[in-house]
Amino acid sequence: MVTASKPDISFLIPAYNAAKTLADCLGSLQKQSASNWQAVVVDDGSKDDTWQVLQVFAKADRRILIHRQPNAGASAARNAAAAFATAPLLCMLDADDWLDPAFIENMLPVAADGQQPIIAYCSHRRVTPDGRMLHVEIPPDLKGDRAKWEFSSFCALAIHTVVFPRDLFIRLGGLDVELQTCEEWDLWLRMAFAGVSFRQVDGCLAFYRMKTGSLSSDPLKMLRDAVRVTNRAQALWLKEGHPHSDEDARWTAPALGQLRMLAWVASVNLCERDALAALAELLPEFPDASGYENFLSEVILHGLKIGLKVVRPANLIDVLERWKPAFLDLVQLLERHSLPGTGRRVEELVVWSISASDMSCSFALGHLQVAAIDIDKLARVPKVDGADTLLLHVFAGGLYIGSHVGPLWGDLSVRTQIRLIVEELQAEDRLPTPLTFSFARSWATGAVRNMRAFGKIVRQPSGRRRQIKHLLKKVHLTALVETAARGRENNDACLLETESDYQKRRATPAVARTDKPSEVGGIQTAPPEAATKKEYWERFFERPDPWNYVSVYEQVKYEQTLSLIPNGVAKALELACAEGLFTVKLAQKVGFVTAADISSRAVERAAERCRDLPNVELRVLDFVENELPPEQDLIVCSEVLYFMDDEASLEQVCGKIAAALKPGGYLVTAHAHLRRDEPGRTGFDWNNPFGMGTIKKVLSNLPDLILEETIETELYAVHRFAKRNTAVPVVHIEPHGVPLDTDVAKYIIWGPAGVDREAARANEVVTSVPVLMYHRIALDGPDPLRRFRVMPDDFRKQMQFLRRQGYYALSAESLTNLLRDGKPIKGRPFVLTFDDAYLDFLTDAFPILAESGFSADVFVVTDKVGGRSEWDAGYGDTAPLMSWADIKSLHRQGIGFGSHLASHRPASSLDNATLLNEAVLSRDALESRLGEAVRSIALPFGSTDFRVPGILAQAGYETGFSTKPARTSFSDHPLSLPRLEVRGDRPLQAFAELMGQPDAFIG
Structure with a gap:
C-alpha cells in the first residue's frame, strides 16, 4: 500500500466511461520520479467499468482518492475533485492522457517558487489512436501581459500541461460549468487577469490522446464556447480600463479570437460549405481577415495536421483530395467577408508552407500550381485548370538549385523552363549542353551574328578575356533557349497574346525616361569653387529680387533694423545694399547715404530705385578687398558677414568697419541664427562657416565697439554697436515676420539640439x-x-x-x-x-x-x-x-x-x-x-x-x-x-x- 500524508500536488481527474484508459493515466503518475502526489478521480456517471477499475487502483494506492457522482460534465467533476484535494498545487489531467515520469520533478520547483502565485506550464505532444507521436507543440512566451494577450484570442496551453495554486483555483470559483469545451481556456484567462506570473518549463512532459467522438470534434460546441470565452476576455479588458486606441487591442478583440477558433475547428473537422455556414452564424461579427493572413494560414495548417493526424505539412499532399474541398470552401468564406484578395493570400501561404516542407513534390491547389523539375530531365509541364500562380522548384541530379515564384500564363514548355532557369534563377551553369545539330547551328549563327562585337573586343587594350567570356556565355544561352522545344500554348506565348491585347488599348506610347525637374527655390550660401566671389554675385543677381525683399519676413526685419538707427545721423554707409530696398527706407531717416554692393547688376537696379533720392549715392564696392569710405556716423551691414571665409577674415573685416566709424558713431547689423554656430537652438542650416553667434562675439570683442541695444527674435537678431567706451546693453524680444516665405522656411531647423x-x-x-x-x-x-x-x-x-x-x-x-x-x-x-x-x-x-x-x-x-x-x-x-x-x-x-x-x-x-x-x-x-x-x-x-x-x-x-x-x-x-x-x-x-x-x- 502506497500512501502520501501531505502531498505536494493533487491531480484532478474526471472519468467518464474511461475504463480502458485509466491504467495509462494513473500508471503515468505511479511512474513519477517524485512520489509525493495525490490523484483525485471523480467518476462522472460512467456506464462502463470505470468505477470498478478505480476501486482497484484506490485499494492498492492510497494516493489515489476516488469519488462518484451523477453525470454533470467534466468541469463539475474537476470542481468536485478540487474540494477533496489536499495539496497546495493542482494539475488537471484527463483520464485518457498521461504524463512524462519527470513531470512533477520538473514542474513543482517552478510552481512552488516564491511568495506570489506562479503558474508553471510545459510543452505537450498529441498521440494518434494508432500510437503515432505528432510534433511537439511548444506554447508561446506568456511573460508579463503576454498571457492576457494570448488568452484573449485562443487557448495557448493544453489542460494537463499546467500546475497552479489550489487557493487561486478556489478563489476564482473553479471551472465554469456552463462550458462544455474551452473550460481550461476560460480558467487560464481569468488567472492571467488575476495578476499571476506564468513561467515556462523546458521540455515536453505531457501527452494528449487523440480519440474519435471527443468534445473537441464537435465544432459547433467548441465555437459556441469560444464566443463565450472571448467575450469574457473583452469584458476583463474593459474592466481594467484598457484603452481602445491601443494598437494591440485588435488582437484582443473578440471577433479575431472567434474567427481563429472557426478556422481551427473547421480545419480539424474538414467542414465544408453547409457546416461552415452554420459555424459562421455563431459569430456575433464576422471580421475582415485582411492583415491576418499569415496568422490564419498557420491556424488552418495546424488544424489540418491535427484533423488528418499527420506530422509534417508535406504529408498533407498525400491526402490532398480529402481536405482540398473543405479548405477551398473555408478560403471562399474568408474572401466573402474580407478585403477582396484575402482568400488568395491565405491560400498561397498554406501552399508555400506545405511545399517548403518537401520541395520535390508537385501538386496544385486553388490558384497555385507547384512544379518540381529536374534540369537533367526537362519536359513540358501542363498548366492545371484554374491555376494562375507558379511555384517552381528546380533540382539538378536530385540537388536543390532554387525556386521561382510568379504569374502562370500557360503550359511550361522546355524553352520557358530554360528561360526561367537562366533569367530568374541565374543557374545557367547547371544546364547541360545538348549535343545536337540544331544546337550547334544556333550556336554558330549566334557567333557569326556577334562577330563585329568579337572584333571590337579583340582590339581593346585590356579586359578582353572577361568581355569575350561574357559574350560567349550570351551566345551559349541564346542557343540553349532557341533550340528548346516551344510548345503551342506555352507560358511565354500566352503572355505575349495578353500583352498584344492590352497594347491596343494603351493611352499613349511609352515615354522615354527623362531627368526629373530640379528642386525649385533655395538660397545658395557659397559661390561655386570655380567662380570668383564677384562672378558668383553677378550670376546671383541675374534674376531680380533673389532674396524676396517684399516678403513679410524681410519687411518686418527692415522695420526692426530701422528702429535701432538713432536720430540725427548725418552720414551713413550701407554695405551689401543689394537692389536698394532698404536704402530707400534708410534715406528717409539719415542725412546722406552711400550704398554699396559687390554686384554691378544689383547696384544698377538700386540706382534705378533711388533715382529720385538726392541724398543717396550708389557704388560698386567689395568691402572685403577695398577700402571703406571713412568718417561715417552710421554703418549698416546686414545679412552678409557670414559670407566671410573663416573667423580670421571676419575679424579683419569687422576691424575695418569699426575703423571707418567716427568716434561716437554706430554700427547696425542684422544676422540670422545658424544651427552650425548655435546648435542648441532654432536656426538656419545654411552652409556658412558661422552665424549671428560668432558675428556678435567678434564685434563685441573689438576694443572700439560696445553693444548698446539688441532686438532678439527666434530666427535672427539686430544689434546696434557704438564707438564709445561704456553703455548699458538693452535687449528687446520681438517676433519675426510671418508667414514665412518658403525659401526661408525650408532652411530652418526648429527646436533644440x-x-x-x-x-x-x-x-x-x-x-x-x-x-x-x-x-x-x-x-x-x-x-x-x-x-x-x-x-x-x-x-x-x-x-x-x-x-x-x-x-x-x-x-x-x-x-x-x-x-x-x-x-x-x-x-x-x-x-x-x-x-x-x-x-x-x-x-x-x-x-x-x-x-x-x-x-x-x-x-x-x-x-x-x-x-x-x-x-x-x-x-x-x-x-x-x-x-x-x-x-x-x-x-x-x-x-x-x-x-x-x-x-x-x-x-x-x-x-x-x-x-x-x-x-x-x-x-x-x-x-x-x-x-x-x-x-x-x-x-x-x-x-x-x-x-x-x-x-x-x-x-x-x-x-x-x-x-x-x-x-x-x-x-x-x-x-x-x-x-x-x-x-x-x-x-x-x-x-x-x-x-x-x-x-x-x-x-
Whole structure:
C-alpha cells in the first residue's frame, strides 16, 4: 500500500466511461520520479467499468482518492475533485492522457517558487489512436501581459500541461460549468487577469490522446464556447480600463479570437460549405481577415495536421483530395467577408508552407500550381485548370538549385523552363549542353551574328578575356533557349497574346525616361569653387529680387533694423545694399547715404530705385578687398558677414568697419541664427562657416565697439554697436515676420539640439531606409478612418523633427538606384510617400513639405483623378482627389508621382490579365500627362501576392511599395518594398519611436 500524508500536488481527474484508459493515466503518475502526489478521480456517471477499475487502483494506492457522482460534465467533476484535494498545487489531467515520469520533478520547483502565485506550464505532444507521436507543440512566451494577450484570442496551453495554486483555483470559483469545451481556456484567462506570473518549463512532459467522438470534434460546441470565452476576455479588458486606441487591442478583440477558433475547428473537422455556414452564424461579427493572413494560414495548417493526424505539412499532399474541398470552401468564406484578395493570400501561404516542407513534390491547389523539375530531365509541364500562380522548384541530379515564384500564363514548355532557369534563377551553369545539330547551328549563327562585337573586343587594350567570356556565355544561352522545344500554348506565348491585347488599348506610347525637374527655390550660401566671389554675385543677381525683399519676413526685419538707427545721423554707409530696398527706407531717416554692393547688376537696379533720392549715392564696392569710405556716423551691414571665409577674415573685416566709424558713431547689423554656430537652438542650416553667434562675439570683442541695444527674435537678431567706451546693453524680444516665405522656411531647423545633416553624411552610413507612408493630411474626416489622417500641425512637427535630426529626403527612383547599387548609404536618408492623391496633399501637405525642403512621391488612382475617394464611402463622407492640373503643377515643383493602379481595387483580387492591363494603362495615363517615364507603384491596401511582382515588372515598373511594416533594405524585392505607416491616431511621440529615436525631442 502506497500512501502520501501531505502531498505536494493533487491531480484532478474526471472519468467518464474511461475504463480502458485509466491504467495509462494513473500508471503515468505511479511512474513519477517524485512520489509525493495525490490523484483525485471523480467518476462522472460512467456506464462502463470505470468505477470498478478505480476501486482497484484506490485499494492498492492510497494516493489515489476516488469519488462518484451523477453525470454533470467534466468541469463539475474537476470542481468536485478540487474540494477533496489536499495539496497546495493542482494539475488537471484527463483520464485518457498521461504524463512524462519527470513531470512533477520538473514542474513543482517552478510552481512552488516564491511568495506570489506562479503558474508553471510545459510543452505537450498529441498521440494518434494508432500510437503515432505528432510534433511537439511548444506554447508561446506568456511573460508579463503576454498571457492576457494570448488568452484573449485562443487557448495557448493544453489542460494537463499546467500546475497552479489550489487557493487561486478556489478563489476564482473553479471551472465554469456552463462550458462544455474551452473550460481550461476560460480558467487560464481569468488567472492571467488575476495578476499571476506564468513561467515556462523546458521540455515536453505531457501527452494528449487523440480519440474519435471527443468534445473537441464537435465544432459547433467548441465555437459556441469560444464566443463565450472571448467575450469574457473583452469584458476583463474593459474592466481594467484598457484603452481602445491601443494598437494591440485588435488582437484582443473578440471577433479575431472567434474567427481563429472557426478556422481551427473547421480545419480539424474538414467542414465544408453547409457546416461552415452554420459555424459562421455563431459569430456575433464576422471580421475582415485582411492583415491576418499569415496568422490564419498557420491556424488552418495546424488544424489540418491535427484533423488528418499527420506530422509534417508535406504529408498533407498525400491526402490532398480529402481536405482540398473543405479548405477551398473555408478560403471562399474568408474572401466573402474580407478585403477582396484575402482568400488568395491565405491560400498561397498554406501552399508555400506545405511545399517548403518537401520541395520535390508537385501538386496544385486553388490558384497555385507547384512544379518540381529536374534540369537533367526537362519536359513540358501542363498548366492545371484554374491555376494562375507558379511555384517552381528546380533540382539538378536530385540537388536543390532554387525556386521561382510568379504569374502562370500557360503550359511550361522546355524553352520557358530554360528561360526561367537562366533569367530568374541565374543557374545557367547547371544546364547541360545538348549535343545536337540544331544546337550547334544556333550556336554558330549566334557567333557569326556577334562577330563585329568579337572584333571590337579583340582590339581593346585590356579586359578582353572577361568581355569575350561574357559574350560567349550570351551566345551559349541564346542557343540553349532557341533550340528548346516551344510548345503551342506555352507560358511565354500566352503572355505575349495578353500583352498584344492590352497594347491596343494603351493611352499613349511609352515615354522615354527623362531627368526629373530640379528642386525649385533655395538660397545658395557659397559661390561655386570655380567662380570668383564677384562672378558668383553677378550670376546671383541675374534674376531680380533673389532674396524676396517684399516678403513679410524681410519687411518686418527692415522695420526692426530701422528702429535701432538713432536720430540725427548725418552720414551713413550701407554695405551689401543689394537692389536698394532698404536704402530707400534708410534715406528717409539719415542725412546722406552711400550704398554699396559687390554686384554691378544689383547696384544698377538700386540706382534705378533711388533715382529720385538726392541724398543717396550708389557704388560698386567689395568691402572685403577695398577700402571703406571713412568718417561715417552710421554703418549698416546686414545679412552678409557670414559670407566671410573663416573667423580670421571676419575679424579683419569687422576691424575695418569699426575703423571707418567716427568716434561716437554706430554700427547696425542684422544676422540670422545658424544651427552650425548655435546648435542648441532654432536656426538656419545654411552652409556658412558661422552665424549671428560668432558675428556678435567678434564685434563685441573689438576694443572700439560696445553693444548698446539688441532686438532678439527666434530666427535672427539686430544689434546696434557704438564707438564709445561704456553703455548699458538693452535687449528687446520681438517676433519675426510671418508667414514665412518658403525659401526661408525650408532652411530652418526648429527646436533644440539635433544632428547636423552634413555631419551625418560625413560620419554615418546605413543599410536600410525608412519609407514613410501617409494618406491624408487633414483636420476632418470619418472617425473610423482616423488612423489614415494626420493633423497638419502634427505633420509640420514631424517634418521639423526629421530636419532637426539630420534626415534628407530621397525620391522613389533615387532609392531604387541606391538599393540596386548595393553600397551603404551616407547620412540619414528617408522616403516620403502619399497614397491616393487626396486634394489635401496639395492644400495642406505640400506647403509644409516646401517649408521643410523635402520632396515626396504621390501614388495616383488614375481612373479617379479629379473625383472623390469612393473606397472610403463605407466609413462616411468621401474626400476630394487632386485633378490632373494639380498633379502637373506639383510635378513641375519637384513632387514625384507613381501609380496606385487605375481603379483602387486590391491587386490580389484581379486575375493576371486584368492586373497587367490595369498596371500598364495606369502608368501610361501618368506618363502621357507628365511627359516623363513612370516606374514606381504602390498597391492599394498593400494587397499583393506571389504573382504580383512579376506582373508589375512585366508592366514596366521598377519600384513597388507594400504596406509591410519595416525599413527598406538591400534584401527586399524592389517591387515589394516595405513602408512604415505614419498613423494619425497615435500620439506625436510615436513618430519619434517609429524613426528609432524614442527619446528625441518632437514638438
